[in-house]
Amino acid sequence: MLPDKNGYYGQFGGRFVPETLMSAIFELENFYKKVKLDKNFKREFSFYLTNYAGRPTPLYFAKNLSRKFGSKIYLKREDLCHTGSHKINNALGQALLAKKMGKTRIIAETGAGQHGVAVATVCALFGIKCDVYMGDADIKRQSLNVFRMKLLGANVIPVHSGSCTLKDAINEAMRDWVTNVKTTYYLIGSCVGPHPYPLIVRDFQSVIGKEARKQILEVEKKLPDYLVACVGGGSNSIGLFHPFYNDKSVKFIGVEAGGLGLLSGKHSASIECGKIGVLHGTKTFILQDKNGQILPTHSVSAGLDYPGVGPEHSFYKQTGRASYVSVTDCEAIDGFKLLSESEGIIPALESAHAIAYLTKMAMKLKNKIVIVCLSGRGDKDIDITHK
Amino acid sequence: MTRIEKLLTELKRKNKKALVVFLTAGYPDIKTTEKIILDIEKYADIIELGIPFSDPIADGATIQYSSQKSLEKKINLKKIFSIVKNIRKKTDIPIVLMGYLNPIYNFGLERFYNIAEKTGVDGVIIPDLSNEDSGIPRGGIKKLAKTYNIAFIPFIALTTENHRAKKIAESSTGFVYITAVTGITGARKDVSNDLIPYLTMMRKETKTPLLVGFGISKPEHIKKLKNYCDGFIVGSAVIELIRQKKSVESFIKQLKKSINNF
Numbered sequence: 001m002l003p004d005k006n007g008y009y010g011q012f013g014g015r016f017v018p019e020t021l022m023s024a025i026f027e028l029e030n031f032y033k034k035v036k037l038d039k040n041f042k043r044e045f046s047f048y049l050t051n052y053a054g055r056p057t058p059l060y061f062a063k064n065l066s067r068k069f070g071s072k073i074y075l076k077r078e079d080l081c082h083t084g085s086h087k088i089n090n091a092l093g094q095a096l097l098a099k100k101m102g103k104t105r106i107i108a109e110t111g112a113g114q115h116g117v118a119v120a121t122v123c124a125l126f127g128i129k130c131d132v133y134m135g136d137a138d139i140k141r142q143s144l145n146v147f148r149m150k151l152l153g154a155n156v157i158p159v160h161s162g163s164c165t166l167k168d169a170i171n172e173a174m175r176d177w178v179t180n181v182k183t184t185y186y187l188i189g190s191c192v193g194p195h196p197y198p199l200i201v202r203d204f205q206s207v208i209g210k211e212a213r214k215q216i217l218e219v220e221k222k223l224p225d226y227l228v229a230c231v232g233g234g235s236n237s238i239g240l241f242h243p244f245y246n247d248k249s250v251k252f253i254g255v256e257a258g259g260l261g262l263l264s265g266k267h268s269a270s271i272e273c274g275k276i277g278v279l280h281g282t283k284t285f286i287l288q289d290k291n292g293q294i295l296p297t298h299s300v301s302a303g304l305d306y307p308g309v310g311p312e313h314s315f316y317k318q319t320g321r322a323s324y325v326s327v328t329d330c331e332a333i334d335g336f337k338l339l340s341e342s343e344g345i346i347p348a349l350e351s352a353h354a355i356a357y358l359t360k361m362a363m364k365l366k367n368k369i370v371i372v373c374l375s376g377r378g379d380k381d382i383d384i385t386h387k
Numbered sequence: 388m389t390r391i392e393k394l395l396t397e398l399k400r401k402n403k404k405a406l407v408v409f410l411t412a413g414y415p416d417i418k419t420t421e422k423i424i425l426d427i428e429k430y431a432d433i434i435e436l437g438i439p440f441s442d443p444i445a446d447g448a449t450i451q452y453s454s455q456k457s458l459e460k461k462i463n464l465k466k467i468f469s470i471v472k473n474i475r476k477k478t479d480i481p482i483v484l485m486g487y488l489n490p491i492y493n494f495g496l497e498r499f500y501n502i503a504e505k506t507g508v509d510g511v512i513i514p515d516l517s518n519e520d521s522g523i524p525r526g527g528i529k530k531l532a533k534t535y536n537i538a539f540i541p542f543i544a545l546t547t548e549n550h551r552a553k554k555i556a557e558s559s560t561g562f563v564y565i566t567a568v569t570g571i572t573g574a575r576k577d578v579s580n581d582l583i584p585y586l587t588m589m590r591k592e593t594k595t596p597l598l599v600g601f602g603i604s605k606p607e608h609i610k611k612l613k614n615y616c617d618g619f620i621v622g623s624a625v626i627e628l629i630r631q632k633k634s635v636e637s638f639i640k641q642l643k644k645s646i647n648n649f
Binding site: 006008011014015016017018019020021022023024026161162167168171174175178179181182275276277278279280281286288290291292293294 | 440441442443444445446447451458463464487488489490491492493494514515516517518519520523524541542543544545546547548551555566569570571
């Protein structure tokens, strides 16, 4: 099972970080290896997932959508998790790790604020000091989440460098980590960054796919034809896809943020339009210019607004295990409305990308079984979609 | 032996310490970069030219700023190689390039090392390349450095565990870049208290020259450390002077004096 011992998924992955961080990365890797097999840790993690995060989440049969598309559409309801998105799964897992490692401070980056809220929440729960880096542009467009983080006792640090979005928040968080590595745990929110983070995040998010697989087999007595999920860094999608990896008949579709259209250059479709490179500690597909400088990205959804993607997704792309597509901002907003009106569920703009792709794949949808990951709820996006 | 190794062996024989000066290539413009190199050539032992990157995670505010300004002037690797080519017509001072992996990877690793050798680059430092990744795939960057006779200059940090630090030092074909602080680049009031014991330990472990950088900005830092290492790297302090349009030459002259007690 991938990654290999150096954290590679095929040619993707690795740990490209300043030397100061290497000891922390080895420490984390060794600690995680032990903890992963530890029954007490598993029991504790599972306790919090059930009693605090509200798992398992339902696999909801979306009757009206199903009628519209002539296929059985199931929604994996991560929006019903505590804090409103799948981010809590990973935040709980990693905070428990940090606590066991004896770290006294947690830092995190956030784009849409969903990960930041999840981290602020678990830090409140476990009594750990919490600093969250957030791009200035994102602070403005996701103000509700900024308010929530502050209410939960976290310190939100605005980032003014670069494009003032998720990528720059990660840069700042890494600089903080380099400086305070002895006491501080960096709680990365997506399956990106240096090894072992892509592995850890995937493992903690795999609860999505494990539950979905069990649930669909119970109801349908067979596996689904398609799994559809949005991909920014790619944590909800890898969490859904990974447990189905060996079920070769199940097709994976990752939906990237097409922004104003792929030809406009204003998008975040790293897999479709990126080149292989190294960013934030990992070798993966990256949106970059001809000189290898990282390009500014755009998406209506702050959570997908990132120029890289998790290395395991790059591996799935290169080996053909998953296909990656994109929908534009406008299509995502149509998806947002479609789910709200047809099922009475307001999705996060990130998840609305996955919903929107159903319309684009409608031709293929006859008597199929589809699971869509509804990674988060959309209260935070009401202001944006209103405009 | 690379030219860097020869130089450092020679300095050691004379009981002298090396002074490496970092400049962000093309900040504030190409002409100034070239001029400063010629101005300080008689005091500096090695010039470290920074390849600007959009997302420099190991750098503090000063070098982030100079990198951004340099990128705004459309500096790229091609132009940096032409700086080296120009400089080579006027001076033999050893030049090392310091750059994050992505622009180099994007340029093409083999092409990068090939052109580096042709233009007269003596060494390469990649701050986000770990020892574990430098050999991937099959020999990777270490092998290219060897093929093209370019010094491979790795980092050791105060957090690097002894056994690994020794391994890293042995992989060097120039010097080891030891970070004086646990943190990012940038001038500081003082260096870490852990530094002297760490350098003492490293001195016992390896014969590879140990050069100290990150936070080195004053003659006092140099006085405090010079009996424990083989040289110093100054960066942010120099960039600050350029930013304030002050003389880099007199600062470097002063540092050189404190190194060798002229």
